[in-house]
Amino acid sequence: MLKLGQIPRRIQTELFNAFWEKTATLDTYKGIVQWPTAVGKTVGMLSLFFISFLRHSSQGKIWRGLLIAPQNDILNTIIEPIKKLEKWGIIVISGHDAQFMDAIRNCPTDKHLLIITTHASLTDRKKWDMLPEIHHCHYDEVHQSTGLQFFGLLTEWIPKFAYFTGTSATPKTCNSDQHARLHQLFGTPLSVLHQCEMNEAVKEGWIASPKISANIVERDTRIQEFIGIISHSVAQKRADGKWKYGKVIVYLDTIADVQHAVYCALHHFNRTATIYMAVKGANEHDSNDESDSIVDGAKSDTEFINDEADETLRILFACQRYRQGSDIKGIEMTMVLFNSTIAANVFVQIMGRALRNDVGYENKEGWCVIVKTRGQDDADAPEDVLTSILLEFANFMLSASASDVKTKQKIREFVVQFLVPLRFCKEYSIEETIERMQCMYLRKEYEHAAPKEKYQMVRALNKELGLTTKDEYKTRASEHSKFIEDPKSYFKDNWVSWYHFLGVDTTAFPQTKQEWVRACNNEGIASWMEYKNKQKNILTLPANPGDMYEDYTNWNREFGIEDDVVW
Numbered sequence: 001m002l003k004l005g006q007i008p009r010r011i012q013t014e015l016f017n018a019f020w021e022k023t024a025t026l027d028t029y030k031g032i033v034q035w036p037t038a039v040g041k042t043v044g045m046l047s048l049f050f051i052s053f054l055r056h057s058s059q060g061k062i063w064r065g066l067l068i069a070p071q072n073d074i075l076n077t078i079i080e081p082i083k084k085l086e087k088w089g090i091i092v093i094s095g096h097d098a099q100f101m102d103a104i105r106n107c108p109t110d111k112h113l114l115i116i117t118t119h120a121s122l123t124d125r126k127k128w129d130m131l132p133e134i135h136h137c138h139y140d141e142v143h144q145s146t147g148l149q150f151f152g153l154l155t156e157w158i159p160k161f162a163y164f165t166g167t168s169a170t171p172k173t174c175n176s177d178q179h180a181r182l183h184q185l186f187g188t189p190l191s192v193l194h195q196c197e198m199n200e201a202v203k204e205g206w207i208a209s210p211k212i213s214a215n216i217v218e219r220d221t222r223i224q225e226f227i228g229i230i231s232h233s234v235a236q237k238r239a240d241g242k243w244k245y246g247k248v249i250v251y252l253d254t255i256a257d258v259q260h261a262v263y264c265a266l267h268h269f270n271r272t273a274t275i276y277m278a279v280k281g282a283n284e285h286d287s288n289d290e291s292d293s294i295v296d297g298a299k300s301d302t303e304f305i306n307d308e309a310d311e312t313l314r315i316l317f318a319c320q321r322y323r324q325g326s327d328i329k330g331i332e333m334t335m336v337l338f339n340s341t342i343a344a345n346v347f348v349q350i351m352g353r354a355l356r357n358d359v360g361y362e363n364k365e366g367w368c369v370i371v372k373t374r375g376q377d378d379a380d381a382p383e384d385v386l387t388s389i390l391l392e393f394a395n396f397m398l399s400a401s402a403s404d405v406k407t408k409q410k411i412r413e414f415v416v417q418f419l420v421p422l423r424f425c426k427e428y429s430i431e432e433t434i435e436r437m438q439c440m441y442l443r444k445e446y447e448h449a450a451p452k453e454k455y456q457m458v459r460a461l462n463k464e465l466g467l468t469t470k471d472e473y474k475t476r477a478s479e480h481s482k483f484i485e486d487p488k489s490y491f492k493d494n495w496v497s498w499y500h501f502l503g504v505d506t507t508a509f510p511q512t513k514q515e516w517v518r519a520c521n522n523e524g525i526a527s528w529m530e531y532k533n534k535q536k537n538i539l540t541l542p543a544n545p546g547d548m549y550e551d552y553t554n555w556n557r558e559f560g561i562e563d564d565v566v567w
Contacts, residue, residue: 008043009206011035015044015194016051022193023055023163030164031193032142032186037169037352039196039206042078042327045138045167046085049114052136052163053090057112063090065114066137068122070144071320072096073278075116077305077327082116090114095121104130123149128157135162141324142166142185143178151181158185165193169324170348198348207355208364211420212347212393214386215371217337222373223257226337227264233369234313237333242365245309245330249316249353251323252337255279258317261337262295265315276304278318304328309358324349329358333367340375347393367420387436390419391444394437411437439481455494455501458482463503470498470547498547509542513549516541517558528555 008016015033022029033048035041049065056063067082069075075082075096083092095103095117104127107113113132122128137158158164166186182190201207213233217225230250237243252258258279265275277294278301294300299307304316309330322328323346331354336342347370354366370389394414411434419433449457461482467473477483484490487501499506510516519541525531535541542548552558 009040010204011194011196011206012040012043012047016047018194019048019051019165023051028162030158030161030186031166031191032182033165033167033193034195035167035169036196036198036201036207036355037324037349038208038327038356039201041140041167042081044194045140046081048138048163048165049085049090049136050088053085053088053112056135056162062110063112063136064132064134065090066131066134067114067116067140068119068137069096069116069140070119070324072118073301073321074140074324075118079116082114085114092116100127101130107132119147119150119154122153123147125153128153134160137161137164139164139166141168143168143170143182144324155184169352206357208357208366210351210355210368210418211365212351212368212370212390212418213420214389215369216374216385217371219339219373219375222337222339222371223260223264226335226371227261227268229369229371230265230315230335231268233333233335233367237365237367242367243332244311244364245332245358246311247304247309247314247316247328247330248333248335249318249322249328249331250335250337251318251350253319253339255319257337258319259295262298262317265317266295266297269313269315273313273315274299274307276301276314276316278304278316278321322353324352327356328353329356331356331366333369335369335371337371337373339373342370365420383436384440387440388444390433391437391440393418408434408438411441443481451491452494455491458484458487459501459503462501467502468504469502469544473498473502495550497550498544499542502547504547506542506548508540509548510540513545513551513558516545516549520559531555 022031033041033044035044045067049067052065053063067075075094079092079094086092090112091108091114093103093107093113093115095115100117100121103115103117107115109132115131115134134157139154164185198207198210202209215229217229230248234243234248250261252261258277262275262277265273269275275298277298298317301316301318301321304314305328307314316322334350334353336347336350347368351366351368354368356366357364370393372385372389374385394411412430415430415433415437461480462473465476465479467476473480473483488495488498491501495501510519520531523534523538523541525534531541535543546552555561
């Protein structure tokens, strides 16, 4: 939150001006603010409420806002900044943490209000009907608009709001169902009020430099191996001089895994770290069950948030809680152990917890350590599984088209800027990592390409290998990752010639067989042996006319020389 005398960030000022103009010219508006985690979304969100409040109250009307978030912990970590709106006469009504019914019943009718709640409180039409008239509704982490009942009621109520806005770090990388819902809420293309890319935020120093690493563990020993990676990662960050505050958040798939990991961590670290848990009941999403399943010796997530960030190692183990939208100071590193798949946008949300650039921490690196459980379906070597994870992340982080991402330069940018090799596992050099990622990208792209696209990919690889003849192509098959035994038949609809397939530059050669015959006659070449000798010094003649011209037969036939007849 901005302190007294602190100048707003450029994007905060731009957002303020953009929404000020919208409210001045439009009676209704809806749009998304797409900012990375930790760049000041809370200030931006509150400025949106403040502007619509000024516009509405200036007309002598009572203003009412509604702030919706997917989880209670998101609201709990930003409640103090939200309450600063009360300085302008806006009463903040806390309707989350199972307080919705009591909060709504006690809403004053003659005061400016901001009601905050989760979407779990708004899955019942009766609760929506209890709300007073809402002038401005804002949905934080809007890509999480899940739940058919809530989504249906939300879309029904949107026309009743003068302004409907949302914030999200990753609105364009959610799954297809959520993506469709976003378009239903904000139109096609998405109506974006303001946007800021992660690279931009890092460059301007608003967030820490993100660094990621990928690892793989065996299923039967995944928890023990994971604890070892946590320990080693912390030791490495300390050794690299990148350690200052000491808080780490660790995410696992299930509460059972969290409990197992906490038990192992308590024994592994043996008082060299403070261990915390963030699970409630059987369903930690919006659960009101206060009977925490805390392992003996571990502390609660509330204590984790409130405890000092003083270089002491403090590790919070969680499932879904605090993955997104939660502002917790002093996070050095986040780690995640997943058993099957996890989307790139979830990586970004998890990584974002460590990107808060806390005051007094210059050149901070926010580490995100990704650990995959090796499953029965992982037929590839561990190195390929890790490369695949990094490649998926690169596709998101580089914000580039598919044709750009596969270039070595783009891959190099990603590796140098975002990767930190953990020496706990086999370490690859930068060049080895770049090569592995590019090769896997080409392989994945090839598997899903159309025949014409595959032809171009293989052609590019032929050129990169320096192949110049059909014979070379076949003798070097073992070096060719996309070798095809009979490419002329395989690519029959796209075939031009062997030279074209090999990527040989043919611009200096005669383009047809007839033109080539005339060129040979002009040079006074009378035999194949003479052609082979003279061609070495005549750069306008192909070394292998059969690879250049598809209708080429042999020398004698092309030049009308009768073959010897044996009676």
